[in-house]
Amino acid sequence: MNRERFWMLLALTCAALSLIVYRPNACTTFLFLLVLSGCLTIRVKKDLLKLGLFSALFFGYIFLDHATLVKQRNMPVGEGCYELVVQPDDFSVNEEGIVRGKAKLARGMPVYFSYRAKNQKSLDDFLMDDGPLNLSANGELKRIVPATNLFQFDWVAFMESKHITHQIVVRDVSVKAARPSNPLQACFFQLRTWHARAETWTNSxxxxxxxxxxxxxxxxxxxxxxxxxxxxxxxxxxxxxxxxxxxxxxxxxxxxxxxxxxxxxxxxxxxxxxxxxxxxxxxxxxxxxxxxxxxxxxxxxxxxxxxxxxxxxxxxxxxxxxxxxxxxxxxxxxxxxxxxxxxxxxxxxxxxxxxxxxxxxxxxxxxxxxxxxxxxxxxxxxxxxxxxxxxxxxxxxxxxxxxxxxxxxxxxxxxxxxxxxxxxxxxxxxxxxxxxxxxxFSWPVLIVLFTIPFCFLYQRRLVKVGLTVSWCLLLSGSLLAVRFNRQGEFTTFDIGQGDAAVLIEPMKHSVTVFDTGGKVIFGHTRKMNLRKKAPAKGSDEAERQKEEKKKEGLARSVIVPYLHARGVSKIDTLSLSHQDQDHIGDARVILECFKVNQLVMPAGMVDGSAFKKKIQPYLRRTKVIEATDKVKVENCPLRVLYPFNKGEEKNEDSLAWGGAVGGRVFFTAGDLDKAGEKKLAGVQPAFHPEVVKFGHHGSKTASSAVVFAKWKPKIGIVSAGRNSRYGHPHQATLDTAAKYHMIVYSTQRQGMLRYVYVKNHGHFEVTLKHDPTGP
Known part of the structure; x- marks a missing residue:
């Protein structure tokens, strides 16, 4: 066996072992078996023995590393005082006074930390020196929250690749310069200090x-x-x-x-x-x-x-x-x-x-x-x-x-x-x-698409033609499978304190997005002096874009990737229930990233300042429909049930939708209050929804017990942020749900909520099995 083949097989074997140890699933198991089958073709016993010995040593190494990582994951969390060492090029500060980055606990465990400076002086403590820092921090140590939506960037997996499993939310901190304990550490500290100085200098x-x-x-x-x-x-x-x-x-x-x-x-x-x-x-x-x-x-x-x-x-x-x-x-x-x-x-x-x-x-x-x-x-x-x-x-x-x-x-x-x-x-x-x-695409398709180009090398012309055709056919088949999916879905996104959902009919017959979520900012945003660490200003357009992104919620990281993964490039209907930021704040993102045929809003909302500032500048060719219960919205499986007349874009004027989806009748109504629910139930006596998205994120101002007594819904959906400062969902709403023996799904505990259906048969799927902020 030649040397090149031996080293290639050893490297690929170690790579396959690392994949299956740290991320055991069907894909990594298949890759491991594929590499193993290649190793078994070795005919020289001596080479096979050496390969097995080196692979066993590497397996022992990563097994111990993985065991350490698992032990680290399960370490106790909670409030405490923590000693941290922070390298000068491992943290960043912004003009709002937020400091965040990587650090190491006294015992060497890496963590992610964040701290909001109380004033300019507390921020200057981080900027006083360009060398490593010692932090005596009071705060809460907790697990990093995993991705709570499908196709959302997995922050936990990314941080674990850096051996970071926890974060510390710092409330009070004492900062001083770190001192090296040995010459080797002094050399390391000096290199990182020079690097931080060089980065700071580039800002000029x-x-x-x-x-x-x-x-x-x-x-x-x-x-x-x-x-x-x-x-x-x-x-x-x-x-x-x-x-x-x-x-x-x-x-x-x-x-x-x-x-x-x-x-x-x-x-x-x-x-x-x-x-x-x-x-x-x-x-x-x-x-x-x-x-x-x-x-x-x-x-x-x-x-x-x-x-x-x-x-x-x-x-x-x-x-x-x-x-x-x-x-x-x-x-x-x-x-x-x-x-x-x-x-x-x-x-x-x-x-x-x-x-x-x-x-x-x-x-x-x-x-x-x-x-x-x-x-x-x-x-x-x-x-x-x-x-x-x-x-x-x-x-x-x-x-x-x-x-x-x-x-x-x-x-x-x-x-x-x-x-x-x-x-x-x-x-x-x-x-x-x-x-x-x-x-x-599915992982088997991706593996084959990756492998074919390498097989293409060193082949005869006829074989190359066959491989090219196979690659193109596989790609085309995968595109058709995504485009003509027989399943439909009603999905509620976990976007924190806010509301956003999508209804995708089978075969992409129509795509309807209900609200977009948005970042809610409390109080005045202060700006602090970053001194030399302030990055150089870019062009006026770049600065404008940067300011716009600061106002964004999670639509770009949650809604857009999910819709793209489902093969959605065009939205037939974008429904905005009312003017509140946590419902329409990210409408700009959706309007910029997708072609939107029609925008539906409650009658009267176009006269408000929220529409003129946050929506109108980004409409392009989107048709605007002011809706009441008398308006028929084309190419949308649900119908408008409320409001009855032109309103003033307040909670009580919220747009309400209802209709059959996959054999169940759904109802969603933004922040509509109890009075509006009672009016709707009086005008629509034959309407009896089985699945209800609780109004106003489960607040006690919505979900009328009188209305629920008429409707007798079976399933309730809560869309609210974790540790909600508003106390959503309110206990009174949960008591009403319990009274009528409803099954309640909550984005707080279970992340993204999906009702997946084929024809008139469907079921609910949750992303998380338990509250991600729990132990």
């Missing part, structure tokens, strides 16, 4: 040059970069801005160039490069995806220095093993999957020409991106083919030269112009029509 640079410098050379968070230009992520160019082999290769080349100019012996330059790589890794905050590039860089240095023949696939296998040892869950992150998949594709497709390689890389990344999101920009392939060479040969050198020679008059401005031109070109390409909603 003009944008987009400053954002590019922070992301490309310092490994800093690229949030500001993506806010300024969201098309970078939409076009799949995020990998260019994540520290990787591209940056490490550039760093090694730069060191080699300077060594030659300074006439330093090549051997000394190689030693300096070998030491610089791990130092660079520590300096940038030890990002997991950088491990692969560091290991690969060190292997190439050995290869060049000693003339050792090391195959590129062996280097890839070593880098994967190194990444798994440092971060065992690296392949459970999007960054890790893209990093290793792309480098493997580059390694195996080295004989392809320029355009073939671009298409090959796009076909490899397509199923990975589809596993994390349900949209695909058709310009991604073109963007990567054109951007990668420009980025590596122009943008990276310009950023480095601008950084080194910024003191020379005109150099910094010229560098910023060049970076701006590249940034605008990406933005303009992303603005072209081509962002397509595909829907969520």
């Amino acid at each position: 640079l003009p944008n987009p040059f400053g954002n590019y410098t922070k992301a490309l050379l310092l490994g800093g968070k690229a949030d500001e970069l993506y806010e300024e230009n969201p098309k970078i992520s939409e076009l799949g160019l995020v990998h260019l801005f994540s520290l990787s082999g591209l940056h490490v290769g550039f760093l090694l080349a730069a060191v080699s160039w300077f060594g030659q100019r300074l006439r330093i012996f090549k051997e000394m330059t190689s030693v300096f490069q070998a030491v610089a790589l791990p130092m660079f890794y520590l300096f940038t905050g030890s990002p997991p995806v950088l491990v692969r590039a560091v290991v690969a860089g060190e292997a190439r240095l050995v290869k060049e220095s000693y003339g050792t023949v090391i195959d590129s696939q062996v280097i890839w296998a070593w880098s994967l093993l190194g990444g798994l040892i440092v971060t065992p869950q690296i392949l459970l992150t999007l960054g890790g999957q893209l990093s290793f998949a792309l480098t493997l594709a580059v390694t195996m497709g080295k004989d392809l020409n320029y355009w073939q390689k671009g298409l090959f890389l796009s076909s490899v990344t397509f199923p990975i991106i589809m596993a994390w999101q349900s949209t695909w920009n058709c310009w991604q392939s073109v963007a990567n083919i054109l951007a990668v060479p420009i980025f590596s040969s122009l943008v990276l050198p310009v950023v480095l030269l601008g950084l080194c020679l910024g003191w020379v008059p005109g150099v910094l401005s010229l560098s910023n112009v060049i970076v701006w031109l590249f940034d605008r070109a990406v933005y303009c390409l992303g603005m072209l029509p081509g962002n397509v909603v595909l829907g969520a």
Whole structure:
């Protein structure tokens, strides 16, 4: 057995073991069995024994790591005083005085912490020094809340990949400079301090040059970069801005160039490069995806220095093993999957020409991106083919030269112009029509779509044609399966304190969204002085977009991903029950992300300030319908039951809908009060809903006991935030439900609530089995 195959099988076996240990499910089990079947083809017993021994050692390593993680998950929570050590580049502050980031408890356990500064002085305590800090914090230690909606970003899984399972909500804190306990820790503290100073210094640079410098050379968070230009992520160019082999290769080349100019012996330059790589890794905050590039860089240095023949696939296998040892869950992150998949594709497709390689890389990344999101920009392939060479040969050198020679008059401005031109070109390409909603594919389909491009290599022409046809047929079949789904659903989103639901009829015959939720802000938002940590201002449009996003609730992270996963790109009817922020605050997000045919509101709402400020500017070609019970809304399975006349957009004027869905009669009415319910029941005596969404989030102002005595509903739905400051749902509402033996589903305890049906038969599904804030 050759060396290349052995190391590849060992790396893939360890990868499969890590997946099945940390995320046991049908997909990871299948991948493990697939890799195991490949290992069993080894005919040489000695090689099989070595493979088994190394795999067993790795399994023992990750088993202990997983056991530690499980023990950490189950540690007691509650109020207390906690000693924390915070690195200066591991936390962020905003102008509202909120400090949040990663820290370590005294015993070494990593946690996430958040603190709202009471005044400028308490915020200045965090800004007084640019070195590591010791925090004596009084607060509550609790588990990180998991994703409570389907297709919502899983914050728990992401944080656990960093070995963080808990967060501390700090109320009072004492801050002082941290002191190292040994020389090694002193060196580590100094590197992180330099990194924090460098990040702070980039805030004084003009944008987009400053954002590019922070992301490309310092490994800093690229949030500001993506806010300024969201098309970078939409076009799949995020990998260019994540520290990787591209940056490490550039760093090694730069060191080699300077060594030659300074006439330093090549051997000394190689030693300096070998030491610089791990130092660079520590300096940038030890990002997991950088491990692969560091290991690969060190292997190439050995290869060049000693003339050792090391195959590129062996280097890839070593880098994967190194990444798994440092971060065992690296392949459970999007960054890790893209990093290793792309480098493997580059390694195996080295004989392809320029355009073939671009298409090959796009076909490899397509199923990975589809596993994390349900949209695909058709310009991604073109963007990567054109951007990668420009980025590596122009943008990276310009950023480095601008950084080194910024003191020379005109150099910094010229560098910023060049970076701006590249940034605008990406933005303009992303603005072209081509962002397509595909829907969520099943994991077997994604695995096959990922595997076929690799099988395509080194095959005869006829086989390549067959594989291409198979890939296209599988993709087309998956798209049809999403589009023509026989199931319908009435889904209530868990969007905190607010209300939002969607009714999708079978075969996408119609899609109706009821309210959108929204961020409710209490009191005046104060602004504090961030001193040098304040990021540089972007363009006026970028600043406006940033301010708009601060006002958003959870629609962009909850409603939009879910509808995209269901293959929804067009909404037939958007219903807004009344003017309250927690019902219509995120209407802008829905109107921007989807084509909305008609907007239905209670008659009189168009005259209010809420409509004119929050909705009207974003309508585009959406038809507005002012509804009463006399209005027939086309292409909507429910009918308007209330109001009877034009109102003043108050709670008592809320829009009420009712009708049959999947064999049950539903009723939903925003914040309609008891008086409105009684009027409706009097005018509609034959209406008897089986499923009722409690009005006003379960408040005692709604859900009239008199009306429920007539209706006798069987199931109640509560849409309210956890630890609601309003006390929703009120005990009086729950008592009314208990009196009539209703089954009550609540987003507080069970997350997203789905009524799934086929024809006239359906059932309820919940996302969580218990309250996520519980023990």
